[in-house]
Amino acid sequence: MSHGDDIDARFAELMEQFDQGDRRRMQAAATKAASKASRQRHPSVRGHRRRRAWLAVWSVVAIVTVAGVMVTLQPDWLGAASLEATGPVPEETAPVRMGPPSDGEGAAEGTAEGTVEASATPTVAQTPAGPFAGSPAEQYADGEAGLVLPKAKAMGGLSKKQVAAGIDRVRELLAAAHLDRPTLMGGKPKAFMKLLDPAQRAWFTEHLDRRKGDQARRWVTSFAPKTAELVTDVIKVHGKSSLAAFKDQAGRRGVKIKTNFLFVYAIQRPGQPHTSTRLIAHDIGEVLLYANDVRWLRLWNNGGVTGARCDAKDGFVHPAYVDSVPDEEQRKGRDKPRIDPYDLDRERHPGECRKASRV
Structure with missing residues (x-):
């Protein structure tokens, strides 16, 4: 798989973790950041190379933005x-x-x-x-x-x-x-x-x-x-x-x-x-x-x-x-019930990898 395809796959994987409203907000933020980055592109990038550079910048900025939002929305x-x-x-x-x-x-x-x-x-x-x-x-x-x-x-x-x-x-x-x-x-x-x-x-x-x-x-x-x-x-x-x-x-x-x-x-x-x-x-x-x-x-x-x-x-x-x-x-363990790690008496599931409701 090419580097560009790998970035697209990772972005799609991350986006699947959020609902439609969250996606719209994150995509808007990513587009704004990418637009700003594109205005500062190197003057030697031309033609299809310029378009490919724009797509790469957009993808990377989008992933960075999604990762940042994950701290708030997906603890x-x-x-x-x-x-x-x-x-x-x-x-x-x-x-x-x-x-x-x-x-x-x-x-x-x-x-x-x-x-x-x-x-x-x-x-x-x-x-x-x-x-x-x-x-x-x-x-x-x-x-x-x-x-x-x-x-x-x-x-x-x-x-x-x-x-x-x-x-x-x-x-x-x-x-x-x-x-x-x-x-x-x-x-x-x-x-x-x-x-x-x-x-x-x-x-x-x-x-x-x-x-x-x-x-x-x-x-x-x-x-x-x-x-x-x-x-x-x-x-x-x-x-x-x-x-x-x-x-x-x-x-x-x-x-x-x-x-x-x-x-x-x-x-x-x-x-x-x-x-x-x-x-x-x-x-x-x-x-x-x-x-x-x-x-x-x-x-x-x-x-x-x-x-x-x-x-x-x-x-x-x-x-x-x-x-x-x-x-x-x-x-x-993505689809299994979440645990509350602060609950001293919570039901335990030895050997399982469980998501937490908060940290």
């Missing part, structure tokens, strides 16, 4: 991504493309379900009220202040002091998994690893960043290297937790801590403020406390990520910007 393009999905994942620091890119026990469970500068809609970084304005996250606590856990009490064969120590460890694990800066930026999650029970730490170390099979990296929020930077040092946190006694299949008693927390990040491509957006990690977990000071992660980071690509399987979070190359896995 659900940032969907929840499944880390089990397959497919090539481009490095998001590369230029925006108009075509396809060239080139068991102890295992916690976890699934994860381009803005253009021409847009007249302020990005999250440019919003005077802050990057979380207009979203539920605006009312959430900042950082660790949002990690509210139950008060300790003696139960399940553990003393109040033992339960308190377990609760403190769970709070530290949550912070290390989702708030630790080196981990967020794709580094080795050392803060998280040292908090694990020795047996689980061994499993985690063995499975960290493996090319195939189980990916321990999914236990934490780590942006794929070179794909994102924080717009602000503030990370919004909101959630709930519970405490209950239990007895396992071997007859051992203990205390179960259930966690359900949202972590909302304001991010952008490195050095590109016009791409700023929000990304939401949902950590659903379950930690078992035993009298012998064993804290076992039975379930961890199992709520998914909204605002991430669906075609990544390396355990890292790959942000989905509105000008990113197409995500075929996300396209498959």
Whole structure:
């Protein structure tokens, strides 16, 4: 396919996402912008070459305009991504493309379900009220202040002091998994690893960043290297937790801590403020406390990520910007019901790539 045909196909694909009224408004804006660009064309372009240049300029400007409007009209393009999905994942620091890119026990469970500068809609970084304005996250606590856990009490064969120590460890694990800066930026999650029970730490170390099979990296929020930077040092946190006694299949008693927390990040491509957006990690977990000071992660980071690509399987979070190359896995879930990523109790669909109603 020629370069011109590829641009036309991409434009048609984008236009299909909007209703007739939206199309008329975007086409009018694109025509106006293209007309202005055509008046500045190089004088050496003549005849059919001039007409072809005009068509190319119109198509490119139209795509840029549509991408800008998408930020306002289609926020659900940032969907929840499944880390089990397959497919090539481009490095998001590369230029925006108009075509396809060239080139068991102890295992916690976890699934994860381009803005253009021409847009007249302020990005999250440019919003005077802050990057979380207009979203539920605006009312959430900042950082660790949002990690509210139950008060300790003696139960399940553990003393109040033992339960308190377990609760403190769970709070530290949550912070290390989702708030630790080196981990967020794709580094080795050392803060998280040292908090694990020795047996689980061994499993985690063995499975960290493996090319195939189980990916321990999914236990934490780590942006794929070179794909994102924080717009602000503030990370919004909101959630709930519970405490209950239990007895396992071997007859051992203990205390179960259930966690359900949202972590909302304001991010952008490195050095590109016009791409700023929000990304939401949902950590659903379950930690078992035993009298012998064993804290076992039975379930961890199992709520998914909204605002991430669906075609990544390396355990890292790959942000989905509105000008990113197409995500075929996300396209498959286009007709499925949208999710509200801020709903702590929403119905979950593990392994599916779902669109979000808002970010």
